[in-house]
Amino acid sequence: MRRRDFVMRAAAAGGYGAALTMLHALGLSPDVARAAPPRDPTVGRGRRVIVLGGGMAGLVSAYELEKAGFAVTVLEARGRVGGRNWTVRGGDRIDSLTAAGQDVTFDPGQYFNCGPARLPSHHHTILGYCRELGVPLEVEVNASRSAYVVRKDGRRVRMRQVVNDTRGHVAELLAKMTNQGALDAHLEGVDRTRMLDFLRMYGALGEGDAYAGSTRAGFSQAPGAAGQGGIALPKLSLADVTDPSMRLAHVFEEDVDMQPTMFQPVGGMDQIAKAFARALDGRVCNNCIVRAVACDATGATVTWREGRDTRSQRADFVISTLPAPLLARLPCNFSAPFAQALRAVVLDGSCKIGWQAPRFWEREDEIYGGLAYMDHEVRFLWYPSAGLHSETGVLLACYNAGPGGVAFGKKSLAAQLASSRAAVELAHPGKSRLLSKPVVIVWRDQPFSEGPWARLPTDSPVYAKLNEPDGRVYLAGDWLTHISGWQEGAAVSAHRAVNAIAARTRADNLTAPV
């Protein structure tokens, strides 16, 4: 029996649900979460999809829908594409829902990524688009052993001290236990000699298997010519390395999404969004603010404001990438459970602050890219990875989220700037006076975003509900994936929505009267 006949019989017997079941059985399931979208341009022939929102999920949706033969319209409220993928440069304007707007006054060539600013090497979907669309990438330095870990009292140590003195201490403690025989029952076939050999090497242990410090942690006297040998820094104490303030420094760069090698597009993250917009030439309508979605049995009608006009268009399907709270506020005829789920989504709060400055961190601290971990409400300093050795750069001096980010976002602009300056002063005494031309991004105050990402557990009923279509409306966005807050999440969510629509279109075609 040919596949088509098989599906048609199943559909005739049980309708759409049965046809979907058959599609599952045939490996055509729309639920394969990382399946590539269809590249057969006949799939969507004669069908139209309206995509709400021209952020990454919307752009990827539209791009893939076009490849699958669908007619596409993208409605984007802002005058630019990208959504949270947003790079500001001198001359740009930053609006706010609650505070005064800011004019960006950076020098030419300087930029700041207000939203995403790094790409891990295993986020192959978004990296694949960079390759496909010709977006040049460069290395983003996400971890530098020269970067500081800074305590509230201003004490600062380098990451090479944290990493290597920690190794020294844990190795010394384990060597003591191994030598005492206390570990014999736990070594799983590794004998004491091998364990000790490992620990001595791993922790740079010295005489008596004690850790006396190591040049891995850096030098108090740099090695030089002739008689000048390098002298290791005094080691951090066990109390230092187990201090709760070190937590971020210990775990951040080993998070699988933060590990090297990482990338950034040359010239700003928005190069990705702009490349999609070029590929979608004419299908992205900017300054179109969605006002309503009305769904029926055969399609949906979307109404929007464009300048002073109100327009509407009918389509076979809608993919909404709007943040859930914004979609929840629109008059849409969603089912009650779907509407209720939308209203249950809460967005997080996150703030970023960037300053233009001469590169004192390079000249005086030998810090080239990477992050400083601050025991301070701004959490991070983040040094620019590009333009190394040039005069000027944009230093990030605040990136917080969660309750701390929400609270920080409620402060006045003046208080936010003062806090950011104080953090720079703590890490780089005497240097905060060199900071100029700040930009402050409070994501909860950003029109059309109202937050950096959703706080939505992937095991919640709300998450499950919103991952299913409501009538002919599908949702897409990073927050509907296990890669929330990343462009990769936006892309795989878009793929899933496109696959689902393609599968349903195939099913519709198969079950249509012959």
Add this chain to the structure above:
Amino acid sequence: MRRRDFVMRAAAAGGYGAALTMLHALGLSPDVARAAPPRDPTVGRGRRVIVLGGGMAGLVSAYELEKAGFAVTVLEARGRVGGRNWTVRGGDRIDSLTAAGQDVTFDPGQYFNCGPARLPSHHHTILGYCRELGVPLEVEVNASRSAYVVRKDGRRVRMRQVVNDTRGHVAELLAKMTNQGALDAHLEGVDRTRMLDFLRMYGALGEGDAYAGSTRAGFSQAPGAAGQGGIALPKLSLADVTDPSMRLAHVFEEDVDMQPTMFQPVGGMDQIAKAFARALDGRVCNNCIVRAVACDATGATVTWREGRDTRSQRADFVISTLPAPLLARLPCNFSAPFAQALRAVVLDGSCKIGWQAPRFWEREDEIYGGLAYMDHEVRFLWYPSAGLHSETGVLLACYNAGPGGVAFGKKSLAAQLASSRAAVELAHPGKSRLLSKPVVIVWRDQPFSEGPWARLPTDSPVYAKLNEPDGRVYLAGDWLTHISGWQEGAAVSAHRAVNAIAARTRADNLTAPV
């Protein structure tokens, strides 16, 4: 008493040695191993220095001597500057003392750094020259969590597994000991609760303080949309992570000279040498092979071959940067102890092999830069850090040294290439067929180098002896520093030689008849 009078009286009383002692006392010591060279152009007025060798030590010496007002001639045996700082491109020729020469046939834009290929961010002398001379730098990816560690039997794991599963195991073992109270006597004021909090976070411990694996080590199923959660890879065993074959993977990237952030000049390491040559416009004489050095009480005469001609020049001082065994073979009137010390220096053996290839490591393995650690005689694969996402790159597939490097260098070219191919096949099954256009550098076979660096302990009498001038001849080179094998060492050694000559010139001037 004015400083000049003070020194003159001392000199009058005790001669040159006493004057030097006074210079020490005044903080003008030539032995300050990382002191900046003089920038006063009157210091060397009317004095000439001949520099033997146009590698990094020679170029830095000449550049600084000029700033201090000395007249300078650099004699370089090769047709290019840089010495071991050497980048090959299509059209270049690689000569050998023992094997057939090789023609480099890389495509345009491809290159291979035969010698140094990375700059640590704390090597501020050489980085300072890059800034001063306008040599653009880019990030060199020296550590990637995606890179493989490959065992002899072909089993390969990713660096993220090695690093994070090791942390998991050591944290689990220490948590067991902490819970048993076995560490109580060793926790140096850290209580059990704090220690356990630290270990759980550090090692990603799970239930019962056991390490059950972590997504820090990577995924067996990548996280995706909707219901597709990420699933961690099965953890490596304690036996795996303590395996002696893991040694290099555990320690290499925490060596203080190998830690991120690291750099490479855009377009090849030789951009640094070329920038010095431009700054020394006309003072570097290529194709000049030194034949003899004759020193007397007031200066030295250097004789060299230039094509078919023999030439000689007299100078007040000589700085020789020639490898010790090469200088030892020349007819020079060195003192017996100095000549004996020169003859005692042994050069190491090191080999590098590069292949042009399509970037299968990026497309199929998500490896962008960084090193693979091979339990194989080639030791490393090293992936290109530039041109990410382009079609073609040059893959290093051999970089060994020490006894292994010496032995590898004695193999036939065919055997070397076969070994290198086999290593690539081990790390990337099926891919070695894509390798083409190899270049093999055996440093012991390189004319005018005869080795990659010296094997010379910094606490040996030979090292001490050669760090002192013999008459008016000074030596400079990375091997005379505690930063052997690095361009930074070459630079600080050059600074020391220039400082010593400048101090001696000042002393000569002070003690000359008024």
